[in-house]
Amino acid sequence: DAMVIQNPRYQVTQFGKPVTLSCSQTLNHNVMYWYQQKSSQAPKLLFHYYDKDFNNEADTPDNFQSRRPNTSFCFLDIRSPGLGDAAMYLCATSREGRTQHFGDGTRLSIL
């Protein structure tokens, strides 16, 4: 089945130690999104790629960056994670901004 895959499902890192989360898709969708979801809250959009064009949300911290080397893969880099960055990170894809398809997320813990 075509899908959105996030690895790993659980990631533990140390305070201030850079971490990278990955997302891959077999749907061949041109738009990819990264969301942050904290406990009992709705997902919050961090940024998205429309093809190769990167679009950052105004309130996304500078600590968060993203790379999309090709259509299938997208990475979320957190340069210096703080305790407040502990959350579920969700990747989603869509074709031309229509219905979004989500992965099951990576839960990030900060020690």
Place this chain on the structure above:
Amino acid sequence: DAKTTQPNSMESNEEEPVHLPCNHSTISGTDYIHWYRQLPSQGPEYVIHGLTSNVNNRMASLAIAEDRKSSTLILHRATLRDAAVYYCIRGALDSNYQLIWGAGTKLIIKP
């Protein structure tokens, strides 16, 4: 506020219909209304969306008020597998990449 308003939680009996309300009094004429749901430990999944007319699909029905200031997601016969957080979301037609998420309604299904 541009966000939608939903009850924090609702309970329903198994095999009975469920009506999940959503208020979006400031919605613009070009905003779609989307519903996604999120099962425990999973990413959100698309349920249904509409603009003005009522919509039906295999998962649910969406009833949109004539003035578009409110809508109701209808699950015709809830099962235990429908227990999830249901998000009512605005999607701007002129910015299809951005979904404005409500806080969600946690649906509890009683056997």
